[in-house]
Amino acid sequence: MKIRRREFLKMTAAAGAVAAVGVPKLNAFAATPAAKAAGAPKGEWVPSTCQGCTAWCPVEFFVQEGRVVKVRGNRFSKANGGYVCPRGHLMIQQMYDPDRVKVPMKRTNPQKGRGVDPKFVPVTWDEALDTIADKMMELRKANEPEKLMYMRGRYSPTSTDLLYGTLPKIFGTPNYFSHSAICAEAEKMGPGYTQGFFGYRDYDLAKTKCLVVWGCDPLSSNRQVPNAIAKFGDILDRGTVIAVDPRLSASAAKANEWLPIKPGEDGALAAAFAHVIMAEGMWSREFVGDFKDGKNLFKAGVTVDEAAFAEKQTHGVVKWWNLELKDKTPAWAAKKTLLPEDQILRVARIMGKGGSATAVYMGPGVAMTPRGTYTAMAVYALNGILGSIETEGGVFQSSGAPVEKFPSADKFIDEMAKHHGHGKKIDGRGAKDMPAMMGGKPGSGVVTNNVANALLKNPDAIKVFLSTWSNFNFSCTGAERWDKAMARIPFFVHMVTNASEMSQFADIVLPATFAPAEKLTIVGNMANLHGHISIQQPVVKPLWEVKAEETEVMWLLAGKLKAKGFANLYDYYASFEDPETKKKPANAGEFAEIAAKISSQKVWNGKEKMKGDPIAGWAEFRKRGIYNSETYAYKKNWGKDNPETKKFEGKFKTETKKFEFYSETMKKALGEHAKKHNTTMDDILQVSGYEARGELAFVPHYESPKRHGGDKEYPFTFIDYKSRLNREGRSQNTVWFQEFKKVDVGDESWDDVVKVNPVDGKKLGISTGDAVRLTSTTGSIVTKAKLWEGVRPGTIAKCYGQGHWAYGRVAAKDYAKAQPRGGNNNELLVDDYDRMSGSTARNGGFTGVKIEKA
């Protein structure tokens, strides 16, 4: 039957002559495409930087009529090749979130607590900043500036120096803390105490022959998602991908070999791999060296004479074998890891065959556990034994791009600030049981999550608390402690885009810029063997009265403090000078721009010849949006024999300048910490919860996993992982996050499911879709069960991200009633630490859980 539109109209009007399917209401009065004549607005691509994860991807926004409509990677970026991962696209909905805070607001309900309505009302920026300045001045007047605390959430690596790096020093408080230790800091201990590099690694994925993805899922998260996605499929053509993960991750789903390890047993697997690689003679002769007579003496159970081996770039390989590896056979590891012995052996041989083109890509799953420092060392040391340090297809230290520091603030620090600013920090770093020896320096690492404990112990410690782009009540394990601690803070100022969980405890909320599209600053990072700096800028006029917290807000706040008699901060900022025009800032906007120009000037001012992209000036840099460094040179930090002195000169930043399988660097740091507390290193190890004593503490080694909650009461081991759509806990209020949640392997859209092996489901009488209550020694959440084969019996897995009880009307099930959509893993996970690094434990199955039908 053929019908013309006009006839159809007539017929349906007549008497429903056509039995139309569904609801054929006509669009007779709607504008037709023909009616809307040609002339769609042109658009332009404007560069900026995504900060949805730690990749900090240089991006471009497509702008039409002052609106952001599309996103892509910056086409000049060597880190992402012009592509974004799915997170990038979510920025549009995050920026245009109907629930964004559009004006400053203040609390009118003095009562604070989870589920207590703060009764926020709008205030002007002027009133808000006046109130904050008054509260700060009270501290100075009372000679207690240390009762000001600043905590940093997501930040700009350059302009952070104007808030995190400046305000506490000039004001006079030692209490400023970064979020870093709840992220992945313990990872850094692996390369740190072996190679002297306390940082995140890069990889030559374009050449890798064997990629070992371990405790992370580079296709979903972990610092270079677009680069990993771009190169993964080709590695499968070229060689082998191995995935070590207790759950079937995206990488595991695409790997040749999935090793679903028992949570927390990574150190056992690493030891067995090293054992096989050495016993079967597959170590790198070029990097590690060889037995003097060429005969392999590494035999299971046999101690080797150190003098028999001549090392090249490394130190202590025989000590490592003797102290740790000689008995760590695949059969031993199979019992610990619950992986088949033949698979361990097979994979070790594949790694050995890949040799120096085998990249062991270690993630937080290995390290962010209560004894994670040693596991990180054990897994990372595999790169050492394979010789894949800075080789074709191997593992690299980070690349950077030149950034200019801001002028020194020293002369603006007064006596009070000097005196109080050097007091003891409340996060407990450097305590006997918290060595926190990041960078080889005891007491130097931040212990973010311990701040809540300090606040609970000493409620008077902090009177005024400022925080930016943070949400510790949601993002920290033992989240409930933060609810209690925050309820007691007398005056809390939160600078954020959304009324988050933490904002519910705020006295003043200042609407922050949505950094990727509204903030002007310079961001740097690296991937794919290149470092870069990229601009982050307002690509369109922001819709609301938002300000950049590290620059604009600080300028205005400094002005208020000056008006109230404390001018030092303002005077410091006002001393800045535009590197091009020499003009000094006259307002907040100029201050932000001058700061960005100062930070980035080296790459565009032409004073020094740059090895990377040539850029003619600030205007060109702003238009292009990125400077890429030169390519990382292979073996850059390998040592050489000096032909004159005949001595080996190493370049790694360890005590021996070599790659340390026996960590003299660890020995020194731990020794210093013990000395400070007048005790032995063994005592420190004991009070900090590690198992090793004596010499074993200086080599990468196996420590058994710590677990909170006994097997009887809490029979399931809980695994937390990250969503490929998670923008650091901030994207859950976008419809697109919810709609495409299913792209996380095993997950469901618009839901939050705990994955349970069907064998366990049957035992418990639980089916897919059942509401279940998960309970740990710390807390309890209700969520939905999903029976799933991607996790072993006894282990359950749930993605981080859902469970918001605030933030917005999509993220929360009911914002007004503080009801969460799903459950927040951090309410289950126990507040514990890898004390060597000060990192918060969140992986390795350290939390036992029981499951009940809800």
Add this chain to the structure above:
Amino acid sequence: MPKQYGMVIDLQKCVGCGACALACKTENNTQARANGQTYNWADFIYREEGSFPNVSFTAIPVLCNHCSDAPCVKACPVSPKAMFKTADGITMHNDARCIGCRRCQKACPYSASDVVKEKAAYSVISANESKEAPHAAYRDATEMIKGCTASGAEVAMVAGAIPPGRNQYDHPDYLSVRNKGIVEKCVFCEHRVKQGELPNCVVACPAKARIFGDINDATREPAQLLKKHKPMRLKEEKKTRPNVAYIRSFRPASVS
């Protein structure tokens, strides 16, 4: 051979990340799921097989197959047809001629009239509600915190479009946001293709897993890939001759 636009999706390269489907939403301003309609012109299906630890997982990106024998075209009752084949082989939809009868949706083997009721993982064709204008959330004037947070309607008003991130484009057959009471689906971004650009899902794929072009042109990559690999197409038994083909395997063979 006449031109036939098609897409080859390399499942070995695909990582199932979702960037294509999201990029489609930004390009075509499709609305949020409602009333049993997904409005996801690009979407995914998943296949999980085996039991622990021998589990196989496959993500398959789906979109309109632009079938050569398209049942949706056959089913369209208006004349000239609202759903029709272009000379380039695209299954095109003309908004103005559409009467919203949804026979195309019924006829399409890859679509569901109501994904909730039919428990369908996806639907190529979505139907716009007949009474309510699209993007209801951006017409909602309620505020979460009175006077402090915005509302959907305010965001749209201040930004100047519904949805606020609306990508405006011109095409003789369809609008950049489709009206109420009609159906909509993937049109291979013909508004882009006509300007010499590739569909947005193709340019946005960080794995470069989507290859678009004339599959009848033996000199071009799509045809060459189809020749080199043994392609798989969805529901080939329906004999609609789909022009979206899948090559290689999402999960590689185990080395054991």
